[in-house]
Amino acid sequence: VRILSVVGARPQFVKLAPVAAECARRGVEHVIVHTGQHYDPMLSDVFFRDLGIPDPDVHLGVGSGGHGAQTGSILGAMDPVLEDRRPDWVLVYGDTNSTLAGALSAVKLHLPVAHLEAGLRSFNRRMPEEHNRVLTDHAGDLLLAPTEVAVDHLRAEGLGERAVLVGDVMIDVLYRVRDELADTDAVLEQLGMQPGGFSVATIHRAENTDDPARLGAIVAALQEVDHPVVLLAHPRLRARAEEHGLDLDGGSLTTRAPLPYPALVGAVSQARGVITDSGGLQKEAFALRTPCTTVRTETEWVETVELGWNVLVEPGPALRDALARPAPAPTAAAPYGDGHAAAAVLDALGA
Numbered sequence: 045v046r047i048l049s050v051v052g053a054r055p056q057f058v059k060l061a062p063v064a065a066e067c068a069r070r071g072v073e074h075v076i077v078h079t080g081q082h083y084d085p086m087l088s089d090v091f092f093r094d095l096g097i098p099d100p101d102v103h104l105g106v107g108s109g110g111h112g113a114q115t116g117s118i119l120g121a122m123d124p125v126l127e128d129r130r131p132d133w134v135l136v137y138g139d140t141n142s143t144l145a146g147a148l149s150a151v152k153l154h155l156p157v158a159h160l161e162a163g164l165r166s167f168n169r170r171m172p173e174e175h176n177r178v179l180t181d182h183a184g185d186l187l188l189a190p191t192e193v194a195v196d197h198l199r200a201e202g203l204g205e206r207a208v209l210v211g212d213v214m215i216d217v218l219y220r221v222r223d224e225l226a227d228t229d230a231v232l233e234q235l236g237m238q239p240g241g242f243s244v245a246t247i248h249r250a251e252n253t254d255d256p257a258r259l260g261a262i263v264a265a266l267q268e269v270d271h272p273v274v275l276l277a278h279p280r281l282r283a284r285a286e287e288h289g290l291d292l293d294g295g296s297l298t299t300r301a302p303l304p305y306p307a308l309v310g311a312v313s314q315a316r317g318v319i320t321d322s323g324g325l326q327k328e329a330f331a332l333r334t335p336c337t338t339v340r341t342e343t344e345w346v347e348t349v350e351l352g353w354n355v356l357v358e359p360g361p362a363l364r365d366a367l368a369r370p371a372p373a374p375t376a377a378a379p380y381g382d383g384h385a386a387a388a389v390l391d392a393l394g395a
């Protein structure tokens with residue numbers, strides 16, 4: 045079986061790592077195509093290096109652009125690659141423009157598509173990721189769902205027959221990195237923080253960064269926390285803050301460059317809280333049992349909220365109150381699987 049993975053953005057490199065490792069373990073032929081959606085070394089290369097992912101076989105180098113231009117460039121560039129490699133499966137990950145473009149390019153050439161992280165829904169049609177998910181699921185032949193809730197969504201859309209529950213590959217890589225982490229002193233020193241004395245924040249979603257008033261309210265709240273908050277600033281956040289004339293640093297808030305994955309795991313494991321609009325970080329915080337505050341009106345990862353480890357808030361006083369809430373009740377629940385999802389993925393692909 046020849047599997048061709050299409051990846052392009054930071055969270056996809058994390059999801060790719062356990063799949064690539066399992067392919068190597070089983071001796072399965074695996075072609076990695078990097079679309080080039082994320083090209084900064086800190087958002088791309090360091091993930092390949094730190095997570096032991098083989099270098100991409102093909103680099104499309106599409107770079108930034110509007111949604112249409114970016115998606116279209118990937119589509120155009122994929123045709124010759126797929127014609128040349130003729131994989132048994134085109135495997136796409138998550139919900140970015142690279143995901144949708146990879147899936148579309150494959151179905152148009154009648155190549156089977158598998159979607160890893162299928163069935164997630166926010167039901168917020170203003171998110172580009174929601175369209176990417178829905179369209180990719182409906183184009184896909186095999187829908188690899190991380191949770192029961194995701195399988196239910198697929199059933200509700202008439203896609204139940206193509207769905208397989210495999211668990212969440214992000215938990216595979218998180219557990220591996222956590223267990224290999226020698227110590228967290230270096231990252232705490234780099235951040236200038238004490239164990240348990242700080243929160244980690246990330247904000248990058250268009251709906252939070254692009255509206256000056258909304259981003260201003262988020263930043264104001266993060267500057268008034270009663271303990272230090274380290275904001276790991278994504279390029280989109282920095283660019284928009286500059287456009288809005290907004291100073292990120294001030295009060296309790298300090299910005300830093302995005303961290304490599306092992307350092308992020310170390311930082312979150314030692315933090316008293318996480319504040320984010322990322323999908324992956326909500327789960328990573330839960331798996332490391334660090335309380336999470338999510339600056340969004342809905343989440344795809346409803347289990348983290350139901351179990352009491354994540355709250356959804358609007359920017360403003362609600363955000364400040366959420367950060368002061370008491371610690372959640374301990375739980376042994378494992379809604380995202382046991383860290384062996386990549387093996388289930390390859391089983392489902394018949395590899």
Ligand code: UD1
Pocket residue numbers: 053054055081082083084085087108109139140141142172173248278279280283
């Ligand atoms: C993308 C995904 C989002 C995912 C996120 C993870 C879509 C629609 N969105 O959002 O779902 O959560 O990745 O980070 O696919 N930029 C750089 N350097 C880079 C990459 C981007 O400076 O390496 C800049 C771009 O020029 C652009 C901005 O960051 O101004 C946004 O990049 P883009 O890839 O369009 O989307 P993300 O916001 O990263």
